[in-house]
Amino acid sequence: xxxxxxxxxxxxxxxxxxxxxxxxxxxxxxxxxxxxxxxxxxxxxxxxxxxxxxxxxxxxxxxxxxxxxxxxxxxxxxxxxxxxxxxxxxxxxxxxxxxxxxxxxxxxxxxxxxxxxxxxxxxxxxxxxxxxxxxxxxxxxxxxxxxxxxxxxxxxxxxxxxxxxxxxxxxxxxxxxxxxxxxxxxxxxxxxxxxxxxxxxxxxxxxxxxxxxxxxxxxxxxxxxxxxxxxxxxxxxxxxxxxxxxxxxxxxxxxxxxxxxxxxxxxxxxxxxxxxxxxxxxxxxxxxxxxxxxxxxxxxxxxxxxxxxxxxxxxxxxxxxxxxxxxxx
Numbered sequence: 001x002x003x004x005x006x007x008x009x010x011x012x013x014x015x016x017x018x019x020x021x022x023x024x025x026x027x028x029x030x031x032x033x034x035x036x037x038x039x040x041x042x043x044x045x046x047x048x049x050x051x052x053x054x055x056x057x058x059x060x061x062x063x064x065x066x067x068x069x070x071x072x073x074x075x076x077x078x079x080x081x082x083x084x085x086x087x088x089x090x091x092x093x094x095x096x097x098x099x100x101x102x103x104x105x106x107x108x109x110x111x112x113x114x115x116x117x118x119x120x121x122x123x124x125x126x127x128x129x130x131x132x133x134x135x136x137x138x139x140x141x142x143x144x145x146x147x148x149x150x151x152x153x154x155x156x157x158x159x160x161x162x163x164x165x166x167x168x169x170x171x172x173x174x175x176x177x178x179x180x181x182x183x184x185x186x187x188x189x190x191x192x193x194x195x196x197x198x199x200x201x202x203x204x205x206x207x208x209x210x211x212x213x214x215x216x217x218x219x220x221x222x223x224x225x226x227x228x229x230x231x232x233x234x235x236x237x238x239x240x241x242x243x244x245x246x247x248x249x250x251x252x253x254x255x256x257x258x259x260x261x262x263x264x265x266x267x268x269x270x271x272x273x274x275x276x277x278x279x280x281x282x283x284x285x286x287x288x289x290x291x292x293x294x295x296x297x298x299x300x301x302x303x304x305x306x307x308x309x310x311x312x313x314x315x316x317x318x319x320x321x322x323x324x325x326x327x328x329x
Contacts (some may be wrong), residue, residue, distance in 0.1 A: 015232050041068070050233055088242065114176055118131060120168060133149065134149055202217060
């Protein structure tokens with residue numbers, strides 16, 4: 001038996017892209033048509049690499065006439081997201097539908113509820129400002145806890161940042177999560193209209209570390225790339241000829257009006273480094289072995305191990321199905 005420590009190296013996550021694409025496409029086709037017995041699929045396309053890869057896989061699995069793609073912008077979305085979403089849809093022979101979700105967000109009070117918390121910190125904040133929330137990105141070299149900061153950017157480009165209290169963070173996040181839940185509702189409207197299934201786009205990093213909104217972007221009938229690390233998604237993106245502008249675009253949730261990468265907002269490390277360390281953690285590989293392979297110090301690896309474990313532990317409830325006494329009936 002080969003020991004786990006002997007298995008770890010920098011290329012441990014390399015895939016055979018052709019084989020993996022074939023495997024996913026076959027499973028996606030079978031799940032939608034034979035397991036779920038749906039007539040096709042509905043997919044939200046964001047202009048990011050995950051949804052672009054899932055789009056390319058879905059076209060192969062279902063054919064374009066069995067696939068509906070939705071672009072779901074709102075008033076704070078980056079114009080680049082809509083532009084890239086259209087581009088990748090057209091590349092794969094699909095004409096997207098555009099459903100602007102700003103109106104339901106106003107109805108839910110999403111912007112108003114969020115801005116109430118923002119104004120507790122920055123009373124001058126109004127709709128002419130942009131905002132984002134971020135975590136420290138010095139995870140390798142600092143044991144500081146994950147305290148979120150709110151940054152606002154004035155119309156003149158001046159940025160100010162303050163630490164968020166837990167109550168303020170909760171209100172901002174809860175109000176903002178209406179965005180993902182509104183998109184999910186629109187996906188299911190179009191799916192039920194056609195007797196189609198909703199195809200999800202989260203990958204392993206988002207699902208297993210809890211970077212998703214429950215009943216928002218986690219609402220789906222099939223999850224074709226949920227087993228893949230982010231760096232493996234990029235391997236498939238290159239093989240599937242996803243537009244270079246999407247493959248080189250920094251991953252973003254496109255949730256806040258000021259530009260914020262997923263690394264700033266949640267993950268705290270570049271994916272190419274984090275994925276390897278995470279693989280080491282999940283396969284019980286000692287920190288010193290991972291450190292040696294990645295030219296880092298064991299204490300740095302242990303900091304990342306602890307951060308990953310904390311994220312998985314504190315987001316377990318997101319992955320927990322509804323609880324009840326079903327087994328006792």
